[in-house]
Amino acid sequence: MRILSRLALAGTVAVTLFAALPSLAADSIKIGEINSYSGLPAFTEPYRKGWQLALEEINAAGGVNGKPLEVISKDDGGKPASAITAANELTSSDGAVMLMGTFFSNVGLAVSDFAKQKDVMFLAAEPLTDAITWSKGNAQTFRLRPSNYMQAAMLAEEAAKLPAKNWATVAPNYEYGQSAVAVFKQILSAKRPDVKWVGEQWPTQGKIDAGPVVEALLATKPDAILNVTFGGDLVKFVREGSTRGLFKDRAVVSFLTGEPEYLAPLKDEAPTGWIVTGYPWNAVKTPAHDAFLKAYQAKYNDYPRLGSIVGYVTMKAAAAILAKAGSTDTAALIKAAEGLPLETPFGPISFRAIDHQSTMGAFVGKTAVQDGNGVMTDFVYRDGKDYLPDDATVKGMRPAP
Known part of the structure; x- marks a missing residue:
């Protein structure tokens, strides 16, 4: 693989990547890729490795309809304004025919609006807010990962079985955290009308002051806690919560905590018994996942994270479209993507025509510590199609075309 890099406007680094081929010239199909590589490298670096592996496989097999794919990648730094600048450069100057990527929900929404205004297709890889396919959905935007609604429905299904009645929440105070808490409350309250919401904490993403947050949660005397923090905030929250006894004799339900990029850094400090969504990479035993795992480890000599899967499947989806x-x-x-079926390391998925949401699912299980490392146990893969609202409900949430 040859890598050509150049410094773009506003300090954004753009990198053009393609698999080893005799020549790209004007015959290559250019895809613009945007992500928060400097904003959250724990997820986005494995994500980049995933799409680079997929790109290499696609081009080694002859590209798309006989033409090689070329990816021009830019870092948005976790800032919506930088993402819009990158999107504009990619489509107006770099010749990208479609956009893909983004991590943070507010960034994804910004790029989605750009795609609508400029009439360019956007394949959102990671942003989880429900707004991107529902309340602020548009014809040009499709989303790969299971949304907040889907993951909340999976977690609420397990939470409803708990005896806990008094719940407190902690989540980052931006679009993703706000959306995740709201939809979890909605779904769990519908399943368990006896549930009461006794407290909530909204730390700034990436800047949690975990001590006061934990003390505030303790003061509400909850039976159970919904956690939506991730990354470095999760590490601090777990450490302070464990030290101050927040998790003793309390159930915790947690978005994303079972993902290796967030669970692995905790090592033997990982919490035990939390109900989580995640990716038990070393315990998934299917032919499709085995093939992906073998190829990934052969190329990188490392284990995959969930970001690796997301990047890999996003690139495969773009090529298939x-x-x-x-x-x-x-x-x-757009016409090609609506209803498109796709084989993935997690099994078959498709992009729904009604809302452009993929049916990719998630693993739901519990956290544990084994051999000094955090792992997921007692996990089950939940198919995304079983956790999505019907067409009539979606039509009521999505703007008219």
Whole structure:
């Protein structure tokens, strides 16, 4: 793989990548990729490795309809304004025919609005807010990962079985955290009308002051806690919570904590018995996942994170959309993506025509410590299609075209 890098406007680094091929010239199909590489490298670096592996496989197999794919990648730094600058450069100067990527929900929403205004297809990889496919959805935007609603529905299904009645919440105070808490409350309260919400904490993303947060939660005397923190905030929250006894004899339900990029850094400090969504990479035993794992470890000599899966499948999806469309015209790409089936390391998925949400699912299980490392146990893969609202409900939430 040859890597050409150049410094773009506003300090954004753009990198063009392609698999080893004789020549790209004007025949390559360019995809613009945007993500928060400097904002949250724990997830986005494995994500980049995932899409680079997929790109290499696609081009080694002949590209898309005989043309190689070329990816021009830019770092948004976790800032919506930087993402819009990058999107504009990619589509107006770099020749990208579609956009993919983004991590933070507020960044994803910004790029989605850009895609609508400029009529360019956007394949959102990671942002989880429900707004991106529902209240602020548009024809040009598709989303890969299971949304907040889908993961909340999976977790609420388990939470409803708990005897806990008094719940407190902690989540980062931006679009993702706000959306996750709201939808979990909605779904659990519908399943368990006896539940009471006794407290909530909203730390700034990446800047949690865990001691006061834990003390505030303790003061509400909850039976159970919903956690939506991740990354470095999660590490601090777990350490302070363990030290101050927050988790003693209390159930914890937690978005994302079972993902290796967030669980592994905790090592033997990982909490035990939390109900989580995640990715038990070393315990998934299916032919499709085995093939992915073998290829990933052969290329990188490292284990995959969930970001690796997301990057890999996003790139495969982009190629499949282009191949089916047989064109780089936005209208043709949208038509090709609606209802598109796709094989993934987690099994078959499709992109729903009604809301452009994929049916990718998630693993739900419990946290444990084994051999000094945090792991997921007692896990089950939940198919995303079983945790999505019906068409009539979606039509009521999504703007008219």
